[in-house]
Amino acid sequence: MVKPRLKRHGKKQRVTYRIIAIDTQSRREGEAIKEVGSYNPRKEQTQLDLFAVVALLKEGAQPTDTVRDILKRAKVPEQTGINLQLKIEF
Numbered sequence: 001m002v003k004p005r006l007k008r009h010g011k012k013q014r015v016t017y018r019i020i021a022i023d024t025q026s027r028r029e030g031e032a033i034k035e036v037g038s039y040n041p042r043k044e045q046t047q048l049d050l051f052a053v054v055a056l057l058k059e060g061a062q063p064t065d066t067v068r069d070i071l072k073r074a075k076v077p078e079q080t081g082i083n084l085q086l087k088i089e090f
Helices: 050-058 065-073 076-080
Strands: 002-011 014-023 034-040 045-048
Touching: 002 034, 002 050, 002 065, 014 050, 034 050, 045 065, 050 076, 065 076
Parallel strands: none
Antiparallel strands: 002 014, 014 034, 034 045
C-alpha cells in the first residue's frame, strides 16, 4: 500500500520535510515512489503538486496523520472534493 508521508530533509535546527508517496513497508528515509510536495514548519510554508496528491488519494492512498493535517491546512479537501476522514481497517 502506498502512503503519503513526510521525509526529513535539511540540517540540524533547520529541518524541512518533503511530502512523498512511499510504500508502507519502507522506512521513512527510503526511496520514494514520487515526491508530491514540501513542508517548511519554520515558515509554515507548504508547496504541493495538487494533481499528484489528488491522484494518490483517489487510488486509495491513506495519508499519515501529519500529512492529513497539512493537506487540511492547505485546503486540499475543499478544492478537490476529496474526503480525508480516517479509514479504519480491521
